[in-house]
Amino acid sequence: xxxxxxxxxxxxxxxxxxxxxxxxxxxxxxxxxxxxxxxxxxxxxxxxxxxxxxxxxxxxxxxxxxxxxxxxxxxxxxxxxxxxxxxxxxxxxxxxxxxxxxxxxxxxxxx
Amino acid sequence: xxxxxxxxxxxxxxxxxxxxxxxxxxxxxxxxxxxxxxxxxxxxxxxxxxxxxxxxxxxxxxxxxxxxxxxxxxxxxxxxxxxxxxxxxxxxxxxxxxxxxxxxxxxxxxxxxxxxx
Numbered sequence: 001x002x003x004x005x006x007x008x009x010x011x012x013x014x015x016x017x018x019x020x021x022x023x024x025x026x027x028x029x030x031x032x033x034x035x036x037x038x039x040x041x042x043x044x045x046x047x048x049x050x051x052x053x054x055x056x057x058x059x060x061x062x063x064x065x066x067x068x069x070x071x072x073x074x075x076x077x078x079x080x081x082x083x084x085x086x087x088x089x090x091x092x093x094x095x096x097x098x099x100x101x102x103x104x105x106x107x108x109x110x111x
Numbered sequence: 112x113x114x115x116x117x118x119x120x121x122x123x124x125x126x127x128x129x130x131x132x133x134x135x136x137x138x139x140x141x142x143x144x145x146x147x148x149x150x151x152x153x154x155x156x157x158x159x160x161x162x163x164x165x166x167x168x169x170x171x172x173x174x175x176x177x178x179x180x181x182x183x184x185x186x187x188x189x190x191x192x193x194x195x196x197x198x199x200x201x202x203x204x205x206x207x208x209x210x211x212x213x214x215x216x217x218x219x220x221x222x223x224x225x226x227x228x
Contacts, residue, residue, distance in 0.1 A: 001155065036214035038155075045205055045218040046155065052212045052221065089155055093213050099171050100213070105154040 003028060006103035013081045018105050020106045022073040022090035028101060030071035033093040037066055040087045040105075049068050049088070050075065064094045077108070085110045112136040114206050116219035122226050127194040130222045132206030138165040139187040143209040146180065146191045147219075148202040156202075160209065161189055163185075196226045 038046035090103040157172030194199035
C-alpha cells in the first residue's frame with residue numbers, strides 16, 4: 001500500500017485530455033511538500049516530467065501540466081499521443097516517515 | 112549530467128550485493144544521491160540517500176540494518192550494498208540525483224539484481 005494513492009490505470013483516445021490523481025495526507029502533500037511526477041516506459045528508468053508540483057523540465061511538452069491542492073495533486077495530459085503510453089508516478093516527502101514516497105503508479109493507455 | 116550503472120547480478124538467498132553509480136557532468140559532492148528500487152511489474156520504492164560531501168546517510172525503515180550506502184569522492188561514485196538477500200529483493204536498483212526541491216532530476220539506467228537459489 002503506497003503512501004500516495006494513484007489510480008492503477010487510465011485511458012484516453014488520441015487528442016483527448018486525461019488526468020491522473022495523486023492523493024496523500026497531512027504528513028506529505030498536505031504538509032506543503034512538493035509533488036513531482038515521473039514518466040516511465042517499460043524497461044527504462046523513470047524520467048522527470050514535473051517538478052515542484054507544477055514546473056516542466058526543459059524538453060517536456062506543454063501538453064503536460066500539474067497542480068496541487070490540499071492533500072492531493074494531479075497530472076493532466078492534453079492532446080494525447082500514442083507515445084504518451086507509459087506509467088506515471090507521483091513523488092513527495094513524508095514528514096512523519098522522514099522518507100521520500102512514491103505513488104503506486106498509473107498506467108496510461110492510449111486507445 | 113549522467114549517472115552510470117552497468118551490469119547485472121544474480122545472487123543466492125542470504126548473500127549481499129553491491130551496486131555502483133558513477134556520476135559525471137556535475138560536482139558530485141553538491142547533490143545527494145538516492146537509491147530507488149523496482150521489483151518486476153511493481154512500482155518505485157525509495158530506499159535511502161547519501162550525502163557524498165559528508166558521507167551521512169538515511170535509509171527507509173524497511174531497509175535499516177540491511178542497507179549500507181557509501182561514496183568515493185575521488186572517483187565520483189556512490190555505492191549501495193544490500194545484505195541478507197531474499198527473493199523479495201529481486202528488482203532493478205536505480206540511483207538518482209536529488210535537487211534541493213526534493214525531486215530526482217537525473218537517474219541511472221538501473222542495475223538488475225536477481226535473487227534465486
